[in-house]
Amino acid sequence: MTVVEQTVVESRPMGDTIGIPFIDNAKFSLRNVDVFYSDKQAIFNVSLDIGKNEVMAMIGPSGCGKSTFLRCFNRMNDTIAGCRVSGSLKLEEQEINHPKTDVVPLRARVGMVFQKPNPFPKTIYENVAYGPRIHGLVSKRIELDEVVETSLQRAGLWDEVKDRLDAPGTSLSGGQQQRLCIARxxxxxxxxxxxxxxxxxLDPIATARIEELIAELSENYTIVIVTHSMQQAARVSNRTAYFHLGKLIEVNDTEKVFTNPGHQLTEAYITGRIG
Incomplete structure (x- = not known):
């Protein structure tokens, strides 16, 4: 995996966390983010930068807030009744947490692949063609055909489905469905x-294919992955962020996090004492 070139411009202590590095020219810059579900606070004062073409893994015990934090990146928390997000969340220079931000183009810039494959009840072709159509990205069928083929190729699925694009997306195996969702x-x-x-x-074989795909996609995209598997985080990411009880405890190069963690809570999680 290509190492992302990043310049750390500052680092500050955050309560009971260690210093969090900030990156010059980051793709995402998040500062002092809090998330509430009605009166319950789920994320506490999290600040984090994501570099361009970086694979950032977020790990931590179940219920630590990593998925909640991930949904801040494209305003998916807006769909949850009673959820409130405060703080600054910038995608390059755009403040995405501003009430006037249009979430439709935002979610085109920041796509999401969910835990369970969720292909539309449409053909394989129509699953991939849906987004370009509704966003007006193509005007001719030949252009749409090219987008569908290119997307399926990038998702490592084209050779397996090119002769059955009219088959339902739901007819594919679990691993193929997840790659279809990535193509979409x-x-x-x-x-x-x-x-x-x-x-x-997914099964281990399908998981390995998705992990290979993440490495390939990182050449062109910034990727943020929440995973319960420390082994997966170690395999696919440039940097890893550890969350505990809604707080960002540590973020550093993945190898350092797993071999020489800088906080005792991270070490306790890595060694299996908490989880």
Missing amino acids: TIAVSPEVILMDEPCSA
């Missing part, structure tokens, strides 16, 4: 791909 995501030319436990419902 990249068909609208996003800049960032969010992945929320994308392999948790």
